[in-house]
Amino acid sequence: MHSPDDTPEALMTAERQEIKYVILQTSAQRLVQEASLKLPRHRFTGAGENPLPQPWHYVTTIYFDTPSRDLYRAAVASESNLKLRAKEYYDVNPGLAELATDPRQLHHPFRPALFLEIKHKDGSRTGKRRVSIPKRDVPGFFGQGAITPEMIRLQEHVYGPAAERVLREVADLLGRYQEPMRADCLVNYRRLVWQDEPGAVRMTLDLGIAFFAPPEDLWQRDYTLVREELGSAVAVERRCVLEVKARGTPPAWLDTMLAQTGAVREGYSKFEAASRAVHG
């Protein structure tokens, strides 16, 4: 049995250098070409993987905050902060558009649980904890810190016997705030991922970033939070966000590629941008 900090998942989210860049959409294609020459494309191959060729990977992120927006203010004011977000990953198969009779048929898959990420930042080093929570249990967990057997079961394959402890730590972290956490804003984007075999370098390119206010029926839905189901975007980001995560020194070719594509290093925060877009 792995300890919580030795799992592959933990290795992937272990403390490491994380640098963000923004690039223009017009440069995105070149970056994709260059990056694909250097690193293999990463594709999820576990249980429930998408068997169709050339899917587009999308992410919908739900950012949480208190009604007073404590997390947002802390993020804007200080380098050390907490980000609380839930992610839903889905694939779009545009090739199915000519066959589909419902937009949901393009999306793979529907998962009844969310990945909740608790991300804390200290300078340029980050730490992340990921737990999986059934969607219907989210309001109770955030409101009253309620932990259900289903939640514990979902964590066991990652954390083993420490599953309940991990969940409790997260609940305690949320309990430090005077007001209960709630869904604050949503971000949807398409993501391209490159990662080398040992997991030393990982690059993500987020395209078509759009910001949404939380839908009323967010936790009652029994279908994926796809872009088409989120209503009208309150704002869209015209640029793309490149994130490079590396343990140790980043590879030398990276600088060349970034220079060729005009990438600009910038501490871009999707949470801050989304919260600003939704609340002003």
Added chain:
Amino acid sequence: MAERGRRWRLWTLRLVTGVVVLYALFFTLFDDESSRSRRSEEAPPPPADGKLRVAELDPLEAHPGEALSVRVTGLAPDEPVTVQISGGGRDKEKAVILHQKGQHLVVQIPDGIAVGPAKLRVAQGDFQSKPFEFRIEPLQRRKLLRSVIGGLALLVLGLRMLSKGLRSWAGQGMRDILERLTGGSLRAVVLGALLGAVTQLTTTASGLIVGLLETQLISLGAAIAVLVGAQLGAAATVAVLPLASAREGLLVVAVGVAWLSFSLDRRSKAFGNAILGGGLLFYGLHLLRVGFEPMVADPQILPYIRLLQTSGTVGYLACGVAGVVLAALLQGPAPVFGLVLGLVQATGVLDLRHALAVLAGIGLGAAIDTTVVAWPFGRDARRLALAHLLFGGLVTVIILASIPTWAWLADVILKGDPGEIAYGKRVLLPNLAEHLVAGFILSQLFAALVSASALLWMLPAIRRVMSTRAEERPAARSRRVTAVDEGVAVLARRALGRALRHQRKALEAALQLCATIDRAHGMESEHALLDARAELDETLKSLLRTEQQGEEVAGLRRVALAVLHLHRSLGDLRHLAERGLEQNLTLDKPDFDALHRTHELVMQGMAELAEAIEHGVAPDIERARAREINLNARESAGRQRALADRDRDGDARPVSGRLRLAELLDAYENVGNHLYRAYEATTVDVDDAVA
């Protein structure tokens, strides 16, 4: 019940039409005039008293300078005869006797004679006949000009209606039949010969063939073969079939109108239009000939015709040129042959060889007619015109170069001296007519066969020349545009926008076709699609030829190709809409509303795509995808409804109606698929380069 009654009336009308056609044929072959001619060849009975009398005069209304055929009784042989004509109550004038044989005279009315009532007297020695009254009419050139202009207008209108009617009538089945009939060169020639034999006019045949070529019912090679056959057919039957079809033009018009009045469906209406067009065409030709014949046969022009009698090569060439002009004016061999035959018989101004030389010009003259008819109809029609010009020119040259041979052959084959004069009402040189027919047919057949062989050898070169010329023009335009700094990409964007708008128009007309069962919408849709296709062809050519490279041009090539595929799906939808008409299938209101909602989705998508392409902006692909999925859902629902159990699901609509809607929704869904692909072609995904 009402429909049954209409069908009964239509079959009655068809029966009546058949009777009318038979009557017309009978009338043509055994009409009164022919009978009169035969009767008039018999000599009138000699008078009991032996006095000098004018027994018969033809025509009874004549123009100054015209020739009159006069039958006399009581003439003594070998004594000089004089003829005097007084017109308008003025003094008598002596008329020139052109020919005399026995009791028959051919006299020329003096040119300056006054118009009005006239009297003709024949005198011999001290004897003089009583005056025979007839009438001198002025040659009304304005009236003739009106006939020419009106006839030309009716000819054009008739050709258009005939072409339109045939196009509407010709569905896929007709296309298959024509493909089979024109599948081999020999069959195409035979078909053309039948066409030429029936129409007797190369312009009519050309009009039909160009119409078929324009609608791509036959290939260029087959069209040329048919045209060669048409000329052969018209030439070979010229001496067999009388030239009366034009006179029955009004009868055919009446049949066409009656047919249209009782038409039940699109094909029947199209056939009625074709009949009406044919009738107008025939009557227009009749008017043209009414206008031309007096002018060409006017004895005032005869002195000029005598110029053609110049012996040797120059004379033959002059005759050939005259034949070319006459054939071009009179639209085919039949009228020219009739005219030349009448001329040589009535006046004797042309001998057999010179008459054959005039007729040699028919080939080139008919080809000029084809060129006039075909030139406005596009590249293939122009290729056909060029091929016909070559063919006609060769035929004319070959015959002109071998005139003595054909005259000699005719003399060998036929008995009798062509110069022998045998007087009758009209037939003055009967042997010459036979010799002329034989020489004409032999020369035309030989020259046509040789020319057709040469044409087959030259056909690839014609295609090459015409293709090169056609491709040079847009290239030149493109270079000019570049010179004014207006890029190929900008032009392509505009052209693609126009093509999409034409396609929208075609789609709208196709929907109206489904709703109204009005063939006009089908034609509108077809024409809009043709316009769109022309834009797309030019755009693709310019995009493929341009030296400008880069992502924009490459992207536009992808878009143009995708819009071309969209075009094909729209054509399929239009065909489906038309097939519904042929089966008399209509949509009830709920079905039409369902179709209309789908239609609106596609129309909206095409409009947005056109806008985005023209302005060079990326269209909303997400919205397009959602629209495409919506279309799929509608098609799926339509299919489910079509398959629904009538009793269980309470759908009381006829099965044919339900299937019709399902088919149309499927066609729209197919259009939607191609529209979505066109959207995809406008955007380049970041992964595309990697893929």
